[in-house]
Amino acid sequence: MDRPTANSTKSPDVVKRWALLLTALGCLLPPLDSVQAETPQLDWFWSCNDGNRVVFSSDFNEGLYFQDIQPGKTAEPKLSTNQFSCVRNWINEQKTTMGFGGAFINYEGGDLTERWAQVQPALDDPNNKVLAFALKKPNVNNEKGRVQLDVTGKTGFKELKLKVRMYLSNSFSMLRTYPKTIDWLSLSSWWNNPHWDGDPYPFVVSVNINKPSVKEGQNQLRFAVRARSYNQTTQKWDDALWREVNQTFEVPVGQWISLEYTFIEGDAETGRFQMTATLDNQAPQTIFDIHNYTRHPLDPSPDGVSIISPMKLYTSAELIDYVTANGGLLTIQWDDMKMIGCNTLADCEPDPSIPEKVRMAIPKRPSLELD
Numbered sequence: 001m002d003r004p005t006a007n008s009t010k011s012p013d014v015v016k017r018w019a020l021l022l023t024a025l026g027c028l029l030p031p032l033d034s035v036q037a038e039t040p041q042l043d044w045f046w047s048c049n050d051g052n053r054v055v056f057s058s059d060f061n062e063g064l065y066f067q068d069i070q071p072g073k074t075a076e077p078k079l080s081t082n083q084f085s086c087v088r089n090w091i092n093e094q095k096t097t098m099g100f101g102g103a104f105i106n107y108e109g110g111d112l113t114e115r116w117a118q119v120q121p122a123l124d125d126p127n128n129k130v131l132a133f134a135l136k137k138p139n140v141n142n143e144k145g146r147v148q149l150d151v152t153g154k155t156g157f158k159e160l161k162l163k164v165r166m167y168l169s170n171s172f173s174m175l176r177t178y179p180k181t182i183d184w185l186s187l188s189s190w191w192n193n194p195h196w197d198g199d200p201y202p203f204v205v206s207v208n209i210n211k212p213s214v215k216e217g218q219n220q221l222r223f224a225v226r227a228r229s230y231n232q233t234t235q236k237w238d239d240a241l242w243r244e245v246n247q248t249f250e251v252p253v254g255q256w257i258s259l260e261y262t263f264i265e266g267d268a269e270t271g272r273f274q275m276t277a278t279l280d281n282q283a284p285q286t287i288f289d290i291h292n293y294t295r296h297p298l299d300p301s302p303d304g305v306s307i308i309s310p311m312k313l314y315t316s317a318e319l320i321d322y323v324t325a326n327g328g329l330l331t332i333q334w335d336d337m338k339m340i341g342c343n344t345l346a347d348c349e350p351d352p353s354i355p356e357k358v359r360m361a362i363p364k365r366p367s368l369e370l371d
């Protein structure tokens, strides 16, 4: 099963029996509206398999909250209701070793007076719940600010798709009058693989909000992307293996925008990093269509993306302090996140025989110790 806890490694037999038990429980459950949870504390992050793809989706309406794991540093997403947002074909999960390993909120440091991740009403619709990330003060050593969801893979993903809706609070408009250019305000990261656990060929793609110019009339916010590889011998990142700033699409503030990413591991010919942005009631616009390395160029045996931050708010102390000093609060609201992992493009297509989304109530989490 795909769960975020550190102790989630179980033998295939135990997992299979647990899956069978869950399936059986699902058949015996009373209708959803008659189930009253006693003290639900279920893991929020449960991905599902259909065929050869794994899917996780959430509209953040299902009772998500965060419980500290390492106080100040990380928090685990939990459900206060007894509804999983995504439960489909449990048994199919055994067909492949590919899958999401888990998810947690990574703050790196600080406390709730400085930064937070919480479910709250959408700024434009009190009936819609969304996930909000906020930076009020630089929470990491007073040098920078970080709030992000980190999702790990059990194994690396060769192909990944991500859809998420994003709403930048009105305070982001203050960035246009910030007196300097901006090249660091990260929205997502794709690690293939990270540099902090000894991998010989670290590589990362990061999507940022940039402000390339401070000139009046040219100080719009833009999407930017860059890829960097890491040299374990010198312990340094290269400047940028590739980078691109989209100079035509203005990043909107105070309205919803739908972002859609496609990541395909490959080299200068076969690698892809694509991103589209869609404003409500408008056609999708291509922001990036990169054909270049999406793994370390020297890696002799690329093994896919192992950690993704699909939603992220990560920037400098100076920028956070500027907004806060001007009475603003850097807040991003996120909604309707969906991630799909697969090994080939064909696998990424849904199995039409399986419903897109099924909600299921489980009154009490069954014991993991079935032996």
Ligand SMILES: [Ca+2]
Pocket (backbone or CB within 6 Å): 059, 060, 061, 128, 129, 130, 335, 336
């Ligand atoms: Ca929602």
Ligand SMILES: [Ca+2]
Pocket (backbone or CB within 6 Å): 156, 191, 192, 193, 302, 303, 304, 305, 306
């Ligand atoms: Ca990899």
